[in-house]
Amino acid sequence: MIRKMKAEDLQKVVELWLSVNIANHRFIKREYWLKQAAAVEEAMKDAEIYVYEENQKIIAFVGLIDQYIAGIFVSNSKQSKGIGKSLLQHIKASSQTLSLKVYQKNEGALRFYQREGFKIVAEGLDEDNNEKEFLMTWN
Numbered sequence: 001m002i003r004k005m006k007a008e009d010l011q012k013v014v015e016l017w018l019s020v021n022i023a024n025h026r027f028i029k030r031e032y033w034l035k036q037a038a039a040v041e042e043a044m045k046d047a048e049i050y051v052y053e054e055n056q057k058i059i060a061f062v063g064l065i066d067q068y069i070a071g072i073f074v075s076n077s078k079q080s081k082g083i084g085k086s087l088l089q090h091i092k093a094s095s096q097t098l099s100l101k102v103y104q105k106n107e108g109a110l111r112f113y114q115r116e117g118f119k120i121v122a123e124g125l126d127e128d129n130n131e132k133e134f135l136m137t138w139n
Contacts, residue, residue: 050091067095
């Protein structure tokens with residue numbers, strides 16, 4: 001089930017954000033993600049977040065800031081089961097256009113977004129960790 005995040009979900013969502021980032025971005029030091037967690041938690045309070053629940057447990061979420069996808073995060077044990085696609089379809093249904101950034105080395109995410117109709121429109125550098133990233137859009 002997909003629903004809007006509630007205030008009491010915040011800690012679980014931050015924990016999920018941290019574990020998924022550490023597991024899926026092995027090319028970035030774990031300490032980077034640990035240092036970012038508090039700032040991300042603050043930012044989540046102002047974002048539009050939809051969680052995906054299974055058996056009353058949050059196993060995935062998508063974060064939006066206006067039409068920018070801050071990320072889709074699916075519990076490591078639940079990836080490649082259509083959950084990310086369901087979250088993406090949920091936000092596409094109420095959007096004319098969406099954009100996001102994805103690390104160039106995150107090949108799985110890059111393939112996922114391309115398969116879902118996103119196009120690379122620019123290449124840049126995340127100066128916080130010196131990693132190349134792509135700006136992608138969908139409309």
